[in-house]
Amino acid sequence: xxxxxxxxxxxxxxxxxxxxxxxxxxxxxxxxxxxxxxxxxxxxxxxxxxxxxxxxxxxxxxxxxxxxxxxxxxxxxxxxxxxxxxxxxxxxxxxxxxxxxxxxxxxxxxxxxxxxxxxxxxxxxxxxxxxxxxxxxxxxxxxxxxxxxxxxxxxxxxxxxxxxxxxxxxxxxxxxxxxxxxxxxxxxxxxxxxxxxxxxxxxxxxxxxxxxxxxxxxxxxxxxxxxxxxxxxxxxxxxxxxxxxxxxxxxxxxxxxxxxxxxxxxxxxxxxxxxxxxxxxxxxxxxxxxxxxxxxxxxxxxxxxxxxxxxxx
Amino acid sequence: xxxxxxxxxxxxxxxxxxxxxxxxxxxxxxxxxxxxxxxxxxxxxxxxxxxxxxxxxxxxxxxxxxxxxxxxxxxxxxxxxxxxxxxxxxxxxxxxxxxxxxxxxxxxxxxxxxxxxxxxxxxxxxxxxxxxxxxxxxxxxxxxxxxxxxxxxxxxxxxxxxxxxxxxxxxxxxxxxxxxxxxxxxxxxxxxxxxxxxxxxxxxxxxxxxxxxxxxxxxxxxxxxxxxxxxxxxxxxxxxxxxxxxxxxxxxxxxxxxxxxxxxxxxxxxxxxxxxxxxxxxxxxxxxxxxxxxxxxxxxxxxxxxxxxxxxx
Amino acid sequence: xxxxxxxxxxxxxxxxxxxxxxxxxxxxxxxxxxxxxxxxxxxxxxxxxxxxxxxxxxxxxxxxxxxxxxxxxxxxxxxxxxxxxxxxxxxxxxxxxxxxxxxxxxxxxxxxxxxxxxxxxxxxxxxxxxxxxxxxxxxxxxxxxxxxxxxxxxxxxxxxxxxxxxxxxxxxxxxxxxxxxxxxxxxxxxxxxxxxxxxxxxxxxxxxxxxxxxxxxxxxxxxxxxxxxxxxxxxxxxxxxxxxxxxxxxxxxxxxxxxxxxxxxxxxxxxxxxxxxxxxxxxxxxxxxxxxxxxxxxxxxxxxxxxxxxxxx
Numbered sequence: 029x030x031x032x033x034x035x036x037x038x039x040x041x042x043x044x045x046x047x048x049x050x051x052x053x054x055x056x057x058x059x060x061x062x063x064x065x066x067x068x069x070x071x072x073x074x075x076x077x078x079x080x081x082x083x084x085x086x087x088x089x090x091x092x093x094x095x096x097x098x099x100x101x102x103x104x105x106x107x108x109x110x111x112x113x114x115x116x117x118x119x120x121x122x123x124x125x126x127x128x129x130x131x132x133x134x135x136x137x138x139x140x141x142x143x144x145x146x147x148x149x150x151x152x153x154x155x156x157x158x159x160x161x162x163x164x165x166x167x168x169x170x171x172x173x174x175x176x177x178x179x180x181x182x183x184x185x186x187x188x189x190x191x192x193x194x195x196x197x198x199x200x201x202x203x204x205x206x207x208x209x210x211x212x213x214x215x216x217x218x219x220x221x222x223x224x225x226x227x228x229x230x231x232x233x234x235x236x237x238x239x240x241x242x243x244x245x246x247x248x249x250x251x252x253x254x255x256x257x258x259x260x261x262x263x264x265x266x267x268x269x270x271x272x273x274x275x276x277x278x279x280x281x282x283x284x285x286x287x288x289x290x291x292x293x294x295x296x297x298x299x300x301x302x303x304x305x306x307x308x309x310x311x312x313x314x315x316x317x318x319x320x321x322x323x324x325x326x327x328x329x330x331x332x333x334x335x336x337x338x339x340x341x
Numbered sequence: 342x343x344x345x346x347x348x349x350x351x352x353x354x355x356x357x358x359x360x361x362x363x364x365x366x367x368x369x370x371x372x373x374x375x376x377x378x379x380x381x382x383x384x385x386x387x388x389x390x391x392x393x394x395x396x397x398x399x400x401x402x403x404x405x406x407x408x409x410x411x412x413x414x415x416x417x418x419x420x421x422x423x424x425x426x427x428x429x430x431x432x433x434x435x436x437x438x439x440x441x442x443x444x445x446x447x448x449x450x451x452x453x454x455x456x457x458x459x460x461x462x463x464x465x466x467x468x469x470x471x472x473x474x475x476x477x478x479x480x481x482x483x484x485x486x487x488x489x490x491x492x493x494x495x496x497x498x499x500x501x502x503x504x505x506x507x508x509x510x511x512x513x514x515x516x517x518x519x520x521x522x523x524x525x526x527x528x529x530x531x532x533x534x535x536x537x538x539x540x541x542x543x544x545x546x547x548x549x550x551x552x553x554x555x556x557x558x559x560x561x562x563x564x565x566x567x568x569x570x571x572x573x574x575x576x577x578x579x580x581x582x583x584x585x586x587x588x589x590x591x592x593x594x595x596x597x598x599x600x601x602x603x604x605x606x607x608x609x610x611x612x613x614x615x616x617x618x619x620x621x622x623x624x625x626x627x628x629x630x631x632x633x634x635x636x637x638x639x640x641x642x643x644x645x646x647x648x649x650x651x652x653x654x
Numbered sequence: 655x656x657x658x659x660x661x662x663x664x665x666x667x668x669x670x671x672x673x674x675x676x677x678x679x680x681x682x683x684x685x686x687x688x689x690x691x692x693x694x695x696x697x698x699x700x701x702x703x704x705x706x707x708x709x710x711x712x713x714x715x716x717x718x719x720x721x722x723x724x725x726x727x728x729x730x731x732x733x734x735x736x737x738x739x740x741x742x743x744x745x746x747x748x749x750x751x752x753x754x755x756x757x758x759x760x761x762x763x764x765x766x767x768x769x770x771x772x773x774x775x776x777x778x779x780x781x782x783x784x785x786x787x788x789x790x791x792x793x794x795x796x797x798x799x800x801x802x803x804x805x806x807x808x809x810x811x812x813x814x815x816x817x818x819x820x821x822x823x824x825x826x827x828x829x830x831x832x833x834x835x836x837x838x839x840x841x842x843x844x845x846x847x848x849x850x851x852x853x854x855x856x857x858x859x860x861x862x863x864x865x866x867x868x869x870x871x872x873x874x875x876x877x878x879x880x881x882x883x884x885x886x887x888x889x890x891x892x893x894x895x896x897x898x899x900x901x902x903x904x905x906x907x908x909x910x911x912x913x914x915x916x917x918x919x920x921x922x923x924x925x926x927x928x929x930x931x932x933x934x935x936x937x938x939x940x941x942x943x944x945x946x947x948x949x950x951x952x953x954x955x956x957x958x959x960x961x962x963x964x965x966x967x
Contacts, residue, residue, distance in 0.1 A: 056377050064682050066710055076416065080407055080444040084379055087405040092713040094706055103702065112932040114831045114904075119928035123945070127927060130950040131706040205427045278427075301440060302432035306425040319436070324443040369690050389729065393720055393757040397692055400718040518740045591740075614753060615745035619738040632749070637756040 029340065031159055032167045032333045034174050035218045041183070048184050048325065048332035055088045055331070061338050062091030068132030069169065070096045072154060073140040077301065077323060078169045078177065082136055085330035089338065094132065107157055121154070125161035134337050135162055138169035141209035143273030149173055149209075150238075165337045167330075175211045178300050179219035180329035185322050186223070186260055189296060194224050195259035196293065200251060201231035202308040203278045204265035210237055212300050213266045217241040220262075230254035234276045237269055251282060255291040262298045263308055284309040298322060342653065344472055345480045345646045347487050348531045354496070361497050361638070361645035368401045368644070374651050375404030381445030382482065383409045385467060386453040390614065390639060391482045391490065395449055398643035402651065407445065420470055434467070438474035447650050448475055451482035454522035456586030462486055462522075463551075478650045480643075488524045491613050492532035493642040498635045499536070499573055502609060507537050508572035509606065513564060514544035515621040516591045517578035523550055525613050526579045530554040533575075543567035547589045550582055564595060568604040575611045576621055597622040611635060655966065657785055657792045658959045660800050661844045667809070674810050674951070674958035681714045681957070687964050688717030694758030695795065696722045698780060699766040703927065703952060704795045704803065708762055711956035715964065720758065733783055747780070751787035760963050761788055764795035767835035769899030775799055775835075776864075791963045793956075801837045804926050805845035806955035811948045812849065812886055815922060820850050821885035822919065826877060827857035828934040829904045830891035836863055838926050839892045843867040846888075856880035860902045863895055877908060881917040888924045889934055910935040924948060 029037050038044055051057065067086040069079060079095065086093045105124060106117035113120065128135055139154040149172040159166050168176055186197065197220055199213060218241055221227055227245040229237070236247075248254040255261060263284050268274045283306070289295060297309060297317035305311055342350050351357055364370065380399040382392060392408065399406045418437060419430035426433065441448055452467040462485040472479050481489055499508065510533055512526060531554055534540055540558040542550070549560075561567040568574060576597050581587045596619070602608060610622060610630035618624055655663050664670055677683065693712040695705060700723070709719045731750060732743035739746065754761055765780040775798040785792050794802055812823065823846055825839060844867055847853055853871040855863070862873075874880040881887060889910050894900045909932070915921060923935060923943035931937055 059377070064685070064714070066713060068706070074412070074416075076409065077440055077444075080381070080409070080441065083407050084405075084444045087379060088377075092710075094709050096702065096706070099700070103700075106931070110932070110937060113930035114933050118930070120931050123927055123929060123931075123940075126946050127703055127949045128706065130946065131703075131710045131953060301436055303436060304426035304431070305419070305433050305436075306423070307427050311423060314436075320439055320443065323440045327444060372690070387725070387729075389722065390753055390757075393694070393722070393754065396720050397718075397757045400692055401690075614749055616749060617739035617744070618732070618746050618749075619736070620740050624736060627749075633752050633756065636753045640757060 029336050031165050032176060032337065033155065033159065034176050035222060041222050044180065044332055044336070045184050045187055047335065048180070048328040049188060051088070051328045051331045058335060059088065059090045061335055062086060062089035065133040065338060065341065066092045066094060066131065067134050067136060067334065068094050068096060068128055069136045070098065070128065071138045072098050073138060075138050075169065077326060078138060081326035082169060082177070082330040085327050085334055088331055089334055091334070107153055121157040122161045125158045126163060129163035132164060133341055134165050134167060134334065136167040136169045139171045141172040141211065143207050143209060143267060146269070146272035165340070167333060167337070170211055172209065173211050174215040176215055177326065177329050177333065178212055179215040180333070181322055181325040182216055182262065182298065183219050183223060184325045184329060185298065185318055186220070189318060190259060192259065194226060196226040196228065196257055197260045197262065198228045198230055198254050198258045199262045199264065200254065200284065201235050201282060202263040202265050202284055203280060203282050204304060204308060205278060207267035207273050207275050208265050210266045210269060213237055213264050214241045216262060217245060221245065228254050232277045232279065232282065234268055234270065235266065237266065252288060252291060255288050255295070258292040258295045260298055261289065261292060261295050264300065265308060283307060284313055286310065286312045289313055342649050344478050345489060345650065346468065346472065347489050348535060354535050357493065357645050357649065358497050358500055360648060361493070361641040362501060364401070364641045364644045371648060372401065372403045374648055375399060375402035378446040378651060378654065379405045379407060379444065380447050380449060380647065381407050381409060381441055382449045383411060383441070384451045385411050386451060388451050388482065390636060391451060394639035395482060395490070395643040398640050398647055401644055402647055404647070420466055434470040435474045438471045439476060442476035445477060446654055447478050447480060447647065449480040449482045452484045454485040454524065456520050456522065456580060459582070459585035478653070480646060480650070483524055485522065486524050487528040489528055490639065490642050490646065491525055492528040493646070494635055494638040495529055495575065495611065496532050496536060497638045497642060498611065498631055499533070502631060503572060505572065507539060509539040509541065509570055510573045510575065511567050511571045512542045512575045512577065513567065513597065514548050514595060515576040515578050515597055516593060516595050517617060517621060518591060520580035520586050520588050521578050523579045523582060526550055526577050527554045529575060530558060534558065541567050545590045545592065545595065547581055547583065548579065550579065565601060565604060568601050568608070571605040571608045573611055574602065574605060574608050577613065578621060596620060597626055599623065599625045602626055655962050658802060658963065659781065659785065659792065659794045660802050661848060667848050670806065670958050670962065671810050671813055673961065674806070674954040675814060677714070677954045677957045684961055685714065685716045687961055688712060688715035691759040691964060691967065692718040692720060692757065693760050693762060693960065694720050694722060694754055695762045696724060696754065697764045698724050699764060701764050701795065703949060704764060707952035708795060708803070708956040711953050711960055714957055715960055717960070733779055747783040748787045751784045752789060755789035758790060759967055760791050760793060760960065762793040762795045765797045767798040767837065769833050769835065769893060772895070772898035791966070793959060793963070796837055798835065799837050800841040802841055803952065803955050803959065804838055805841040806959070807948055807951040808842055808888065808924065809845050809849060810951045810955060811924065811944055812846070815944060815947070816885060818885065820852065822852040822854065822883055823886045823888065824880050824884045825855045825888045825890065826880065826910065827861050827908060828889040828891050828910055829906060829908050830930060830934060831904060833893035833899050833901050834891050836892045836895060839863055839890050840867045842888060843871060847871065854880050858903045858905065858908065860894055860896065861892065863892065878914060878917060881914050881921070884918040884921045886924055887915065887918060887921050890926065891934060909933060910939055912936065912938045915939055
């Protein structure tokens with residue numbers, strides 16, 4: 029593993045999940061693995077749980093951590109090659125990424141979707157520029173279109189919770205008042221489709237995700253129908269891919285409630301948090317769900333990834 | 342001790358003070374007490390000395406620290422049970438507190454007084470919600486109405502400085518151009534009244550504190566009279582409790598000067614800082630005071646509290 | 655060394671450079687030197703590379719680090735003695751510096767040039783107030799008029815790169831759209847003039863630096879002429895000293911390009927970064943330069959300074 033940007037960087041998912049589960053049993057098993065190493069966490073937009081879980085993961089491995097919260101306005105990066113930088117950009121990403129590499133052994137970076145221009149978001153310009161110019165491994169702390177640390181935590185959660193070898197997993201769109209990125213949904217599909225499961229996506233008309241992530245998944249526009257016999261209901265809102273970044277529907281009929289959950293095979297509710305209660309899902313559903321298990325597993329997902337990257341340094 | 346929110350969480354004040362004074366003699370006596378443990382410090386409003394003293398205390402115990410500065414605007418919490426979260430709140434405190442508990446072994450939280458609605462401030466909604474929903478011990482880093490780590494530092498300072506077994510301690514209101522909370526004054530009364538002393542409160546008419554905190558203290562509206570024979574003058578401004586949050590008086594006649602200090606029994610001046618010089622007290626008074634001793638003791642107060650909480654994990 | 659504010663605090667530059675170069679070879683040679691010690695880094699304005707390099711340096715020595723980003727608006731310091739603080743200042747620097755000293759063993763501080771009033775900037779009021787009132791060593795992380803950690807890194811870079819015992823070093827002004835401080839240029843002159851070299855300054859008319867820093871350096875208004883036979887070209891923009899803080903020239907004829915570099919003695923290009931590409935220097939020049947070596951040496955410059963200060967505690 030040279031970087032951790034998506035499932036494509038994982039050569040052995042089973043081993044990575046096993047490593048995370050081992051850390052969950054014994055968080056300090058490798059407390060000297062990161063001795064003398066420093067993790068830089070660069071946030072191009074704010075983060076709470078990703079920062080805390082990754083920071084704690086680094087501490088568990090004996091690393092030091094430096095957090096860098098970038099105010100977009102005060103430190104505007106240049107991304108074009110050859111440009112004459114006499115405008116608002118104060119530093120070229122080429123130099124910034126290389127300089128950070130002098131002080132950090134691994135760099136985590138959080139970028140975000142603008143939700144205005146789909147091409148721009150799906151190019152992942154910021155992330156890929158850091159990967160290109162950094163001299164150390166890069167870990168995505170969520171990018172414009174993917175959230176691999178979340179997805180790894182989700183796969184761990186499913187693996188340790190499933191009651192049959194090939195569970196039915198439903199990714200269900202849910203309402204939300206604001207336009208949200210597709211990153212969590214895309215990434216969940218990428219990762220879960222690498223495990224042995226029946227994968228189904230439930231969403232209203234107009235909420236297709238990019239076909240790049242949907243191969244192997246059945247798509248259903250009837251939420252109740254999708255829930256039947258499901259082992260896991262993974263709820264997430266995303267704004268439209270076709271009418272990019274638009275909110276087409278906030279229909280509370282898509283809110284996940286206990287009645288719908290009762291259609292499942294004693295199915296477990298999952299969500300990456302933060303979650304708008306009684307909009308995405310009812311209190312009853314959230315209060316008896318796997319959301320805190322997922323949150324806990326974020327720590328061990330990050331720890332397994334950092335451990336693997338440290339072993340390559 | 343399950344949490345540290347007020348004097349009520351302390352079963353043995355004498356032992357806690359002794360522990361702090363031991364750490365002052367030997368800061369690294371328990372440098373492995375917090376090994377592998379992480380303190381999360383959550384600031385709902387800015388802090389300098391509380392953050393630094395608590396962070397240093399954690400380091401002295403071998404803990405790691407994660408600081409979380411919450412921008413109220415960007416991460417609005419929901420506090421009502423059952424609400425349909427389709428407005429501005431992005432996460433329920435129930436979930437936020439539980440999630441932080443996955444990554445932190447102890448959580449410190451700083452909340453603040455709005456100074457608009459007394460009932461709201463004295464409910465301590467934010468602090469109590471975190472206590473209710475967190476799965477780890479909570480330490481108050483100052484709340485809307487109490488500041489226990491400051492008060493513990495103040496008690497330590499009095500204990501190590503007093504020249505007679507039952508000193509006279511005067512809490513004196515002092516002028517300030519802006520409306521300030523009652524937290525430091527309330528909390529000081531709570532803690533000091535648990536020690537063996539003659540406690541007196543001096544303030545202008547209209548500046549009564551809540552009677553909940555004044556039992557056992559004499560109240561005097563004549564500052565000079567109050568100072569006579571005092572061993573400790575603890576200065577603090579607070580805005581009105583009755584006309585809640587209002588500034589009724591900025592009379593410089595209440596500024597503490599050397600002339601007034603000369604009425605005392607070689608009394609020592611105390612203040613929690615920050616302090617507006619020549620408004621609260623004159624330079625001469627501040628320059629020959631215990632303010633830096635108090636500041637130093639903040640560190641050891643926090644260390645004694647963290648040590649005790651760590652021993653329960 | 656009591657503080658580290660300028661070259662004047664260095665009694666043996668050669669030894670300091672040697673120490674830094676030793677750390678570069680073996681960063682963890684003294685990993686217990688700072689055990690139980692905490693570095694406070696106080697930023698009165700934002701910093702990225704200075705913060706990261708100094709923080710990493712502290713970690714390499716086993717120190718803990720507390721970063722304090724001061725929002726000027728929310729925490730306005732008073733600097734005048736005896737003032738009646740009933741205005742916007744909330745704390746006197748006398749108290750702030752003394753309080754920080756209770757929690758930190760060494761304090762790093764970044765202040766900045768207002769670029770409005772030259773006298774004010776060159777007084778270095780903020781830095782000197784902290785030095786006066788702090789009870790622990792102070793390290794300048796760049797002040798209004800000097801940047802000694804950068805200059806030490808620059809001297810290290812020249813020492814380890816030079817191909818003749820007395821190299822020709824040219825400090826060349828370069829264009830920039832915004833007004834910049836003179837700190838890096840002043841400081842570079844101060845430090846490099848303590849080494850064995852031929853020092854020349856190239857700048858357009860009207861861009862004289864303070865004569866306090868130029869003794870021993872030849873001054874030339876013809877950039878090409880200055881570059882002839884140079885071993886090092888140190889590029890930097892600064893705004894006018896005479897017409898203080900003004901931008902008098904943005905002439906791209908002063909941009910450093912490969913053609914000019916070919917006039918040198920296989921000269922190496924240096925810059926402290928961040929750098930506006932194709933304004934200060936062309937891509938080709940920057941891409942084949944020492945800028946990343948300088949960035950790396952920032953770490954070891956800071957480590958050598960912290961190590962020396964720690965040895966005095």
